[in-house]
Amino acid sequence: MQVPAPEPATDPRRHAADTWVVIPLYNEISVIARVVGELAAYFDHIVCIDDGSADGSAASAEAAGARVLRHPINLGQGAALQTGFEYVVGRNEADYIVTFDADGQHRVEDALEMLDLAKSQDLAIVFGSRFLDDRTDPGWLKRVMLKTVVWVTNLTTGLRLTDAHNGLRVIRADAARAIHLEQDRMAHATEIVLKLGRTKLPWREYPVELLYTDYSRAKGQSVLNSVNILVDLLVR
Numbered sequence: 001m002q003v004p005a006p007e008p009a010t011d012p013r014r015h016a017a018d019t020w021v022v023i024p025l026y027n028e029i030s031v032i033a034r035v036v037g038e039l040a041a042y043f044d045h046i047v048c049i050d051d052g053s054a055d056g057s058a059a060s061a062e063a064a065g066a067r068v069l070r071h072p073i074n075l076g077q078g079a080a081l082q083t084g085f086e087y088v089v090g091r092n093e094a095d096y097i098v099t100f101d102a103d104g105q106h107r108v109e110d111a112l113e114m115l116d117l118a119k120s121q122d123l124a125i126v127f128g129s130r131f132l133d134d135r136t137d138p139g140w141l142k143r144v145m146l147k148t149v150v151w152v153t154n155l156t157t158g159l160r161l162t163d164a165h166n167g168l169r170v171i172r173a174d175a176a177r178a179i180h181l182e183q184d185r186m187a188h189a190t191e192i193v194l195k196l197g198r199t200k201l202p203w204r205e206y207p208v209e210l211l212y213t214d215y216s217r218a219k220g221q222s223v224l225n226s227v228n229i230l231v232d233l234l235v236r
Helices: 032-040 057-064 077-091 108-120 140-157 188-198 214-218 221-235
Strands: 019-025 045-051 067-071 096-099 125-129 169-172 203-207
Touching (some): 019 077, 032 045, 032 057, 045 057, 045 077, 067 077, 077 096, 077 188, 096 108, 108 125, 108 169, 108 203
Parallel strands (some): 019 045, 019 096, 045 067, 125 203
Antiparallel strands (some): 125 169
């Protein structure tokens, strides 16, 4: 369900103290310092989970100001998120968690507006959706694949989302404590939806823009990830 955004707030660091940003990180050395640097202007707490990177991503993220947790080998994005959730909720310092991708496709301003919405409407979960407006053009093939993934996810979880596999989410701490991810790879996003839905806590979707760049397209993320998601969902 989409809800209009609250009135724009004037303090850019209004969420700095009570929100922790969790970023799964794998071989993103060319962009991760910029991503962390942009977030650091608004948030005090940024945690990158380096999932076995071999390119110096962890050191780059740490130099940019992030706390870095390390997996010695690549376990998958679901495992990285679970490590981040356990670290943050175990410290009992966070009211909210923002999950944010490391590749530069998410906009910090969308995260801020989603937090504004969560706090103003007492929401436990806000899912970012690239399909609630027309700002994002993923290309026709990826759009078809993602819409198929949404259909499968909604069928599995009983929720009615428009974008089930967008990595930009706001999760309140009580909801995060209810998550224990067992899907390590791409299907973890459906598992998150399923387990958050089971909490019966209030949720909404919010329109966000994804920035598809030459960098992300060159990495083959535009369609391959969608195929991987479908394979994971069907196999498991």
